[in-house]
Amino acid sequence: MQASEVAHWMQSLIEKEGCLYQDDVVDMLIRSKHEEHLQENSDGNQVLARIILSEFKKLNAKTVVWVSAGKYWRLRVKEDEASRTARG
Numbered sequence: 001m002q003a004s005e006v007a008h009w010m011q012s013l014i015e016k017e018g019c020l021y022q023d024d025v026v027d028m029l030i031r032s033k034h035e036e037h038l039q040e041n042s043d044g045n046q047v048l049a050r051i052i053l054s055e056f057k058k059l060n061a062k063t064v065v066w067v068s069a070g071k072y073w074r075l076r077v078k079e080d081e082a083s084r085t086a087r088g
Contacts, residue, residue, distance in 0.1 A: 066086065069087075
């Protein structure tokens with residue numbers, strides 16, 4: 001599975017459900033034996049590799065925001081600020 005395929009899978013889920021949790025993507029990659037797309041963060045947790053995040057951003061730079069408190073992406077709403085990160 002290529003990074004772009006992972007990003008397209010992520011995009012299809014967010015379009016279908018309105019949000020996407022990072023843990024769900026990590027779990028899918030582990031179950032499907034594609035752990036090469038993961039890296040360990042400073043807390044020792046598995047997170048998405050930068051190449052996945054870069055490919056995902058290419059698909060939705062203006063339509064999706066990251067909610068860091070909940071560790072998920074969601075579709076942008078008109079109340080969101082211009083940045084890629086949302087408050088909730």
